[in-house]
């Protein structure tokens with residue numbers, strides 16, 4: 001036996017395998033489909049092997065066991081096979097010579113194949129240092145018609161050695177473990193893995209998320225499970241870095257459409273995945289679904305009329321359930337632009353159009369579709385009035401009479417270069433932040449005003465409420481960017497004011513706060529909802545355009561917003577008796593002083609100090625300094 005260990009056991013095994021001559025493959029009576037039916041609450045056969053390779057300490061076990069837990073919790077059968085564990089059983093008689101490693105990989109590949117054949121997602125983590133052994137493992141699977149997904153856990157030897165969680169590198173350096181991978185035994189990195197994870201630089205959660213995203217793309221992770229995990233999947237519309245130069249050059253050959261700043265903002269919304277699952281600017285079909293039903297029902301490219309066959313039932317056009325979409329995302333063009341894009345029969349001249357902003361191509365729109373822009377209909381439905389003293393109504397009514405729909409590829413990240421781009425995280429970046437912080441619930445508070453202590457109290461109370469069900473609820477503080485009312489406090493000043501509130505730390509603790517703009521695509525589950533957004537007034541009057549309570553009521557019954565929890569907004573006002581912001585108590589209504597956004601701005605403008613306890617003092621300083629500066633500028637301009 002000792003001799004065998006030294007010479008390697010694999011020779012003997014090879015011989016014994018070859019010795020098994022009079023054997024015939026026996027066929028099962030149960031096939032993969034039936035096994036899948038028994039195993040999976042998600043239906044369909046999903047058996048495959050995900051093979052993690054990398055140095056000892058790279059993160060193979062950590063990632064695969066985290067995946068095993070996540071997949072099992074989602075109702076997907078998964079099993080982690082691990083080098084250390086297998087070497088306590090099936091491979092207990094193998095050492096670490098190249099021949100023993102070869103036999104180790106052969107055996108575990110065969111075991112993995114059986115798990116995968118049964119319908120299990122098999123997570124195999126083995127150093128598997130040699131390319132030829134991994135190739136053999138792949139062949140073992142592919143010969144049986146099973147997917148083999150090689151994941152290179154690419155952590156450098158230096159990082160693995162510095163981690164040295166089992167103390168093996170120290171021993172190997174001291175010469176106590178001969179043939180240790182990376183020290184005196186080779187590791188051949190995969191040349192063409194299905195996926196590489198940068199586990200030396202990213203967090204565990206990010207590595208796990210990357211594998212999950214891959215499994216989702218390969219349809220091993222079903223849509224429903226992915227949604228359960230992190231909300232609706234995010235559809236980003238950027239070209240990849242590798243394609244950027246070629247695609248940018250190709251725009252020179254395309255018809256050009258110049259877009260406005262507002263169009264560019266919508267392009268950003270589309271590109272970053274805020275409008276998931278839209279592929280681009282709405283075509284007529286999606287525009288009608290949105291305007292007339294307030295929902296996205298599918299992503300099919302063509303409209304049909306009664307009696308016409310409704311084709312295009314391709315999986316990429318279907319969505320599992322209707323999604324709320326009450327705002328159209330469209331690209332208006334005028335007669336002249338339309339004229340340049342169509343031939344004499346009215347058909348598009350080119351299959352691709354370049355969208356330009358500020359003298360630069362920013363996106364490619366494919367398979368263009370041009371349809372009429374019924375602006376009055378749009379405005380009346382969306383705003384409940386056609387009064388063009390409302391600035392957005394005016395903007396729409398002044399825009400082109402046609403809409404240009406089509407799939408979009410955005411050439412580069414859209415930046416606004418106003419010093420605030422660092423806060424404009426994409427939904428995927430936000431999800432990663434939340435995952436890093438191990439947030440198990442995310443709640444959002446959107447505002448266009450500075451934060452006073454009543455707001456802060458509401459956010460803190462919401463967190464306390466969520467802590468009854470969750471371990472680490474995080475707040476997404478969501479100041480509105482873009483155009484707001486002319487007399488609003490500008491975004492950069494509000495951001496500084498928000499920072500001052502967070503730095504004070506008494507009401508809002510920065511450890512559970514991340515500020516940025518966001519929507520559900522970023523993984524938000526809980527909203528704090530008050531009155532209708534921004535309390536819009538009838539132009540030229542002091543009356544509300546909508547019933548102020550309707551916003552919350554409508555949202556609470558809106559279709560197509562699954563898994564959204566709404567925490568009611570409780571009105572806070574200044575309690576003059578106790579000298580603090582508190583929830584309004586109708587029984588003591590005379591004790592309360594309501595300080596609206598307008599009143600607050602008025603105080604700051606007039607240099608009036610708000611009552612003690614209304615706002616964090618440093619945050620008030622940010623505001624009053626801004627108004628002081630504004631007044632000085634105005635008087636300078638007046639004087640010359």
Ligand SMILES: Nc1ncnc2c1ncn2[C@@H]1O[C@H](COP(=O)(O)OS(=O)(=O)O)[C@@H](OP(=O)(O)O)[C@H]1O
Nearest residue numbers: 056057083084096101104126127128129179180181
């Ligand atoms: N000489 C030597 N080289 C590498 N690793 C060693 C060695 N001796 C013991 N160990 C421990 O065994 C684990 C690796 O087993 P594997 O089955 O994955 O190795 S291999 O694929 O056959 O190369 C490995 O576990 P991980 O750290 O999880 O990779 C080590 O804990």
Ligand SMILES: Nc1ncnc2c1ncn2[C@@H]1O[C@H](COP(=O)(O)OP(=O)(O)O)[C@@H](O)[C@H]1O
Nearest residue numbers: 056057058059060061062063199202203204207
């Ligand atoms: N992105 C990451 N992915 C996986 N593990 C990570 C990551 N970042 C840090 N680690 C840490 O690295 C160590 C990896 O150990 P382990 O999973 O046992 O590696 P292996 O199975 O490859 O030997 C763990 O302590 C883990 O917490």
